[in-house]
Amino acid sequence: MPNAFDNMDRMYRFQRYFYDFTRKYYLLGRDRLLTEMQVKPGERVLEAGCGTGRNLIILAKRYPETHFYGLDASAAMLETAQVKVDAVGVRNITLKTALADDFTFDKTFDLTQPFDKIFFSYSISMIPVWRECIQNALQNLKPGGELFIVDFYDQKELPKPFQTLLKGWLKKFHVQFWDDLMPHLESLNTDNNLTITPLFRRYSFIARFRKS
Numbered sequence: 001m002p003n004a005f006d007n008m009d010r011m012y013r014f015q016r017y018f019y020d021f022t023r024k025y026y027l028l029g030r031d032r033l034l035t036e037m038q039v040k041p042g043e044r045v046l047e048a049g050c051g052t053g054r055n056l057i058i059l060a061k062r063y064p065e066t067h068f069y070g071l072d073a074s075a076a077m078l079e080t081a082q083v084k085v086d087a088v089g090v091r092n093i094t095l096k097t098a099l100a101d102d103f104t105f106d107k108t109f110d111l112t113q114p115f116d117k118i119f120f121s122y123s124i125s126m127i128p129v130w131r132e133c134i135q136n137a138l139q140n141l142k143p144g145g146e147l148f149i150v151d152f153y154d155q156k157e158l159p160k161p162f163q164t165l166l167k168g169w170l171k172k173f174h175v176q177f178w179d180d181l182m183p184h185l186e187s188l189n190t191d192n193n194l195t196i197t198p199l200f201r202r203y204s205f206i207a208r209f210r211k212s
């Protein structure tokens with residue numbers, strides 16, 4: 001019975017070679033998130049579902065005093081990511097094959113303390129167990145730590161034909177905006193710690209949540 005590791009490897013076995021080139025035109029909002037995260041020296045920052053490492057490499061170059069961690073269900077994607085990390089010569093990135101709903105800071109990454117920041121960039125929309133991923137991320141964040149998500153939104157302010165076309169296209173890649181994601185995030189927001197910023201007429205969004 002294929003599991004999430006096998007499924008992702010199958011999906012990305014060939015795509016990983018042209019992934020970065022094609023995705024830059026439609027995974028919108030990623031660069032804005034990387035800027036808005038306000039990473040500080042000495043922090044531990046994790047990307048869950050880091051794919052080819054595109055975001056981590058930008059951050060690692062920008063913040064050489066910070067250590068970045070990436071996990072992904074696809075060992076094939078991480079193989080490509082590691083080649084890219086080695087090619088640019090950054091030393092502050094650690095990559096592990098793991099599931100976003102199942103990792104722990106100590107067992108998966110051999111750390112003694114939880115993360116300062118954890119982010120999901122266009123991965124939540126392809127993970128059916130997204131609630132468990134969010135819960136697990138919060139468990140692996142220190143108090144006061146921050147969780148970020150950038151992903152597809154509901155496109156409600158875009159023309160209807162565009163919405164239909166995009167939804168059909170995303171379905172081919174097993175990607176969708178989960179209708180109950182925003183209510184779920186709101187339900188966690190007991191201390192007014194959540195901001196959701198819609199981008200590009202609700203094409204995508206950035207969510208920022210600070211753990212109490």
Ligand SMILES: C[S@@+](CC[C@H](N)C(=O)[O-])C[C@H]1O[C@@H](n2cnc3c(N)ncnc32)[C@H](O)[C@@H]1O
Nearest residue numbers: 008049050051072073074077099100121122123
């Ligand atoms: C659309 S890609 C986004 C990659 C990267 N975050 C970016 O912004 O370019 C989604 C990634 O999530 C990974 N993924 C899917 N399900 C996962 C899971 N359950 N746990 C960890 N990673 C997962 C996929 O293997 C893929 O690399």
